[in-house]
Amino acid sequence: MSKFRTVRGMRDFLPEQARTMRYIENLARELAKLYGFKEVITPVVESYDLLAAKSGEEIRQRMYAFKDLGGRKVALRPEFTASIARLVATTLRNEPKPLRLFCAGSLYRYDEPQLGRYREFWQSNFELIGSKNPEADAEILTLTNDLMERLGLKNYWFKVGHMGILRGILGEEGVKEEDQNLIMQRFDKKLWEEGLKILEKLKVSRKCLETIKNLMKIHGTKIEDVLGKVKEKVKDYEVSVSAVENLEEILNLTFESGVKFEVSIEPAFARGLEYYTGIIFEVFTPELEIALSGGGRYDKLIELFGGEPTPAVGVAHGIDRIMLAMEKQKIKPKLPEKPLVVIIPIEEDLKSKALELAIQLRKKGVCTEVEVMRRTATRALQDADRRGATHTVLVAPKELKEGKVVLRDMQLREQKAVDLEKLPNEILDE
């Protein structure tokens, strides 16, 4: 046995899983095209300062950070948004808005490995940059729902909130941004009591504490109903009221367009990433406690990186977790069934003919393998069967003399001699 194995938190994806991962990624890529998002590829290694600026304490402490050989403080990206915001603040600075950008790839966080939480994981990421309007938020929600639908996921729901609700209250109370961030991190992890304790230490007013406690109790699926209650609770906090109104407008706009999905509106919902300023949301399925996707509006980040003030909204879909949810819901990727051909030379001096035939079939787009183990025809046929070949082609001297090979249908277990030039069509026409 080799002493080498994967590093803790890192995984190999074997063919079936790799296929599912790529299927999800490609579906997201197709969706990007449909919605006008252009793909960009950004580096896995970025400057530590860029990644640390607004990622939040949780992620900051879990970054794979190191000095490169040139002494630069760098880190493996823990998320995509910082890289995209950097692009928009620099190279894409003068591009006409809106910008719709898509990217997909691996991310790194030194999280405690557990079901659905890995140290290397994969996301497809969409950012709509340059619009502050609710229709941009609605597009991101719609697109996320579209992906879930196309994947065939069932019974999923969107947990929805708005950063402006809590921040509006805390801002009015004079709580500094760093302290607000600390509180948001606790709330993000559902450590409600810890969050409230910080507030008490900061000596916020009774009214503030009561309002936040009340908000924690409110959640529901009916937009008017829930947001009506929230508005009533935060009526003395102007910024919070407009946050509620903004959320209401986004959700109404989304559903007026005819899109249908379940929402759970939670006004005390917070996300650990510090850059969110508006709507925030996550997607859940009943089978998993962890979110499949997460997103929201971040209107100040690009400016913070030295760009023009540029509002933006985006979402990241966790490909690993989507795969988990598909497994739990017994959903298989919808991949086209294509023939797989194995070419078996019956005699050693027919090897080159077998290779030549394989080249011809591949030119026609037929997936083709050649028997390379020099096994007997019987053994090679058994192996082809085991590996799911739909057809085998036996290259034998007698048939070859007449310009033919033997084509075997592995499912029907029937075989016939076929003219060499008709072989691709015989396979493809079935």
Ligand code: AMP
């Ligand atoms: P975030 O960047 O934290 O908003 O996360 C967005 C999505 O990425 C989550 O909803 C997850 O699907 C996925 N994700 C985040 N962290 C991990 C992780 N450690 N392992 C697997 N997926 C993750």
